[in-house]
């Protein structure tokens with residue numbers, strides 16, 4: 001669909017007006033920043049709606065259930081939006097759970113994840129604040145059982161399994177395989193199955209595997225499906241019957257207009273996964289549980305664009321540096337794992353394109369990107385950093401005591417603040 005396509009160097013959902021200024025969902029970026037300040041995280045709701053609906057259509061066609069992974073980006077209004085579109089919500093901390101609760105999401109729609117969960121998080125599951133908990137460790141299973149049995153409650157448990165193969169993606173966003181901390185390994189799974197069989201406080205609800213993020217190849221997903229079937233088989237051998245087999249998220253998103261992989265074709269991937277899963281379950285004589293996915297990035301990444309005001313343009317001996325009024329604190333991805341986010345001028349400028357290093361204003365060498373930008377950009381002009389809906393704001397920090405930006409949704413009927421900008425008072429409120 002055209003709405004999902006890049007146009008030249010403009011990411012999906014971005015356009016230029018007649019004078020060359022950048023617009024998002026029909027609204028001028030200059031106007032957005034004038035009204036809401038900068039840096040500013042914008043969410044293009046038409047694009048997000050189209051993505052969500054397309055995903056739900058293909059998931060329904062393949063009989064796959066979808067739970068949105070809140071860690072990519074969550075606000076109460078986003079949580080409501082996803083649930084209204086038929087998704088559940090995956091949370092991985094009390095903070096994410098609190099956001100979902102503030103949005104009024106029923107517990108039955110929530111799944112609690114996380115490795116190294118706190119006692120309070122285990123208690124949230126015991127208290128029925130989530131529909132199910134994904135257990136990442138055998139000792140966690142034991143601790144959960146103890147909490148549940150002293151409270152006289154029964155908790156639905158999904159077992160996260162380690163995959164033996166790692167996917168083809170960056171080490172920092174690989175979440176499976178023997179080199180990572182995630183999930184219960186093949187060595188320990190028999191203990192987990194036996195424990196679940198004997199626990200009167202834990203109800204086995206299913207199996208889970210998540211390979212990693214920014215995965216662009218179908219074979220990584222068929223490996224996940226095969227691993228899930230293996231785990232279902234092991235569980236069935238001790239009499240445990242699953243309702244769900246959850247294959248994680250990780251569907252790769254295109255980040256560069258001219259290079260690098262295109263976004264993974266999610267409908268084709270889901271069809272292939274569902275077919276392989278159904279066939280394998282039948283061949284092994286297993287009842288076929290519901291196949292689930294929990295995407296984050298592929299749902300929201302390209303609906304997000306971050307606008308920055310240029311603070312300084314410095315021609316050093318070898319490079320032109322463009323310093324913007326945000327950076328590492330609102331988007332640590334380039335610094336953390338060399339993630340590429342394309343950058344375009346949002347202010348209309350007609351100069352020849354020339355190389356530039358776009359930096360944030362932190363006291364680090366915090367490059368956001370190396371790109372070609374008009375040679376006549378000046379302090380005060382705006383830049384737009386593309387594809388920032390996922391894992392930018394949600395990973396933001398207060399390094400250098402910068403406040404986190406506002407998030408606004410831009411829709412046909414106007415612009416709405418989803419999360420307000422952090423003020424100096426916010427930054428000082430914890431100090432004594």
Ligand SMILES: Cc1ncc(COP(=O)(O)O)c(C=O)c1O
Pocket residue numbers: 069071072113175210212213214248249250251294295296297298390
């Ligand atoms: C367990 C789990 N599920 C789902 C996701 C979502 O991945 P993505 O945003 O790449 O779709 C993550 C991301 O790290 C995860 O850890």
